Amino acid sequence: MSEAAVRQDESQAALKVTQVFAEHADFVWRSLRRLGVAAADVDDALQEVFLVVHRRIAQYEERGLVRAWLFSISRQVSSHYHRGVKRSESRHRGLLVGSPSDPEELVARREAEQLVSTFLEGLEEPQRLVFCLADIEGLTAPEIAAALDVNLNTVYGRLRQARKRFELLLAERAADGPEAT
């Protein structure tokens, strides 16, 4: 392939990457966090994920599983970063998104962030990933099975357990006091 052709391919790939980024950047960012990448490294890891996307997008076969593909890349990229940082460590970056004029909503988001982060920390990673992909990101069970390379029944089993624990936590909080959300 000539250098000019390579450059053209690269600029087309860059365009596609820009589109994928616009649509799925938040998903990848959260996935990296849930995979244990420290807040300080997430921006760097995010760029790595999309550089891999840029390199590989020509080979990606569209089967409606783009988020599964992105998650699989994020998992591999995350394995190169230091781990063990508390996931609840937060930059509260999203608190200003959406409803800056609604202080009640901001407080509710802050509480939800703390509650869910603590809950996720208490889950084993396999359950945590399935729960996040299903109930936070809205992936379907087949998408999750593809993302994690496990079978559908394993996805259902893990999700059932995690949901049960989350509902239990909410019930406990409600029992603790009326001020709990």
Place this chain on the structure above:
Amino acid sequence: MKPPSSQARLILERYKAAESLRVDEKARLGEAIRERALRGDLPRFDIQPTSPAVPRTGWAHQVWSSLAGKAGLALVVLGAGAGVAYQLRKDAAAPGLIEPAPPTPGEREVAPTFSTEPAPAPRAEPGAATSNQPPPSPPRAKPERQLAAPLTSASEPTIDEEVKLVKAAQAALQAGDAKRALRLLDEDAARFPSGKLTSVRQVAHMTALCQAGQREQAQQEAASFLAKNPSSPFADRVKAICR
């Protein structure tokens, strides 16, 4: 399965909103990625994802993946009786059989839950279909192992050092200092002969050789790289070296 309650959904939606990129941060990161992509920056890690496949079905996969299941299916194939097939299917469809048994505490330490699945059949690497050579080492197992077991203290400095050297070499290349790049890459090769960034280093090395005017050697290295890694994500780039 019971869906999440409305309260759970509300809290999770708020959590998601709180854990999102700010608009200005997203724009900044998007621009950085676009620029790096256009510049032809290589990823630091040699990651070769496969396009995700439609998931395996539960019972068929479970049955086939066990020796007893294979024996059972063989019986069915041999005509040992439709009743056996019916029973096998019925048993396998029971939730207790489908969901993997919870690992014992001991198992969890050494075998991450993701690995309770049998190793998937090797998938054809996209773009490698026409190649006779098998794709390079399978990338799937690595993250699974590391997810359960964080990087060991021994491996962390190694990858950090390797990344530092390769990045310094790439920076030298971009600055037009091919000699310095070659020196750093040779040092990297000597210190990490089978490092994680071997492919990245090799591509940078041939690019540096070309930049330094050593075209013949660069092309020799490129040919050798392509022979060994025909389905590498860097293959197109390597083909364009010195051309």
